[in-house]
Amino acid sequence: DQQVKQNSPSLSVQEGRISILNCDYTNSMFDYFLWYKKYPAEGPTFLISISSIKDKNEDGRFTVFLNKSAKHLSLHIVPSQPGDSAVYFCATLQGGSEKLVFGKGTKLTVNP
Amino acid sequence: DGGITQSPKYLFRKEGQNVTLSCEQNLNHDAMYWYRQDPGQGLRLIYYSQIVNDFQKGDIAEGYSVSREKKESFPLTVTSAQKNPTAFYLCASSIYRHYNSPLHFGNGTRLTVT
Numbered sequence: 303d304q305q306v307k308q309n310s311p312s313l314s315v316q317e318g319r320i321s322i323l324n325c326d327y328t329n330s331m332f333d334y335f336l337w338y339k340k341y342p343a344e345g346p347t348f349l350i351s352i353s354s355i356k357d358k359n360e361d362g363r364f365t366v367f368l369n370k371s372a373k374h375l376s377l378h379i380v381p382s383q384p385g386d387s388a389v390y391f392c393a394t395l396q397g398g399s400e401k402l403v404f405g406k407g408t409k410l411t412v413n414p
Numbered sequence: 415d416g417g418i419t420q421s422p423k424y425l426f427r428k429e430g431q432n433v434t435l436s437c438e439q440n441l442n443h444d445a446m447y448w449y450r451q452d453p454g455q456g457l458r459l460i461y462y463s464q465i466v467n468d469f470q471k472g473d474i475a476e477g478y479s480v481s482r483e484k485k486e487s488f489p490l491t492v493t494s495a496q497k498n499p500t501a502f503y504l505c506a507s508s509i510y511r512h513y514n515s516p517l518h519f520g521n522g523t524r525l526t527v528t
Contacts, residue, residue, distance in 0.1 A: 304449065305457070345418070345519030346457070391456060399418060400445065400464065404456035404516065412436050 305329050306394055308405035316413055319378040323408050325326045325392035326369065330405075332394040337377050338364060340389045340407070349390075350377070416441045417487060420505050420520035427499075427527050435490045435523045437505035446488035447517065449503045449512040450474065460503075462490055465511060499527045 307326045315321045323337075331334040333354040338346035352366045352375070359366050365378045379386055389407040418439045427433045439446065445464045449457040459472030463482040477496025482488055487508075492499045504522045509515035 313452070322470045338517075341525075343423075343522070345420075345521050346505070346517075347519070348516035351516065393457075400462060400470075401459055403455075404449075404458075406454060 304405075305332075306392060306405040308390075308392060308408050308410050311406070312409040312411070314411045315382050316382055319329050321350060321377075321382045321386065321410055321412065323341040323379075323390050323392075323410065325375050325377075325393050325405055327372060327375075329396065330370075330373065330411075331396045335366070335368060336393045336395070336402070337359040337364075338391045338393060338404075339386075340391065346391060357385075361372045372406050379410075382410075384412050384414050386410060387412050418505055418507055418518055418520035420523050423521070423523060425523055425525045426523070429527055430494045431495060431501075431527075433492050433505055433527075434523065435492065435505075435525070437488045437490065437520060438486055439488075439505075439507045439520075440486060441507055441517075441518060443487070443507035443518070444485070445508045446482065447482065447506040447508075448472075448478070448488070448490045449504045449506065450505060451522075457504065460490065475504075492527075499525060501525060 319408045336351040338347040340346040346373045368375045391407045392405045393402045421436045443490040444506040461480040463469035479491045505520045508518040
């Protein structure tokens with residue numbers, strides 16, 4: 303059973319608009335959440351993270367929101383740029399564990 | 415430049431042969447990891463090692479083996495016992511604990527077994 307779900311396999315947005323990528327998790331013990339970005343034939347690169355003591359973390363154009371009661375997090379990219387086109391993975395970590403649990407990813411396409 | 419090097423980028427093997435994927439890091443990270451990615455799937459953890467000469471099974475360790483004789487190196491052997499070895503393999507490293515220390519990934523090795 304998937305512990306981390308990214309229900310949208312793909313998302314397409316226009317350049318300059320907002321991109322919203324969503325992630326749901328099932329285990330309330332998860333307390334650290336990360337987003338990774340992956341281009342084809344490359345390894346993922348870390349984008350932004352948030353711990354469960356916060357509900358928002360911002361880094362430039364990227365903001366992650368965490369709703370613990372709904373077990374939901376989202377990544378907002380504003381404004382979206384064509385270079386943001388990639389697969390985005392959310393990942394979660396339970397306190398004391400070394401095992402990141404990844405979602406299946408959402409492929410974002412930003413059209414010029 | 416510090417980073418993680420995986421070699422080769424593409425690897426082809428016949429069914430029934432063992433194959434070893436290389437992973438080297440010069441980030442001075444304690445922990446190293448092997449993940450597997452299949453089309454439309456997330457990354458699944460095969461093995462991880464937090465210190466030299468010690469490693470633990472991940473979620474899909476069957477048919478794989480690893481060693482950690484040096485801090486910089488964490489090779490993965492895909493054995494003939496692995497039922498579906500064709501996949502994209504990613505090596506990663508981090509400072510000992512994940513918190514405030516995200517994984518750094520290599521660029522992967524695509525293994526094709528026919």
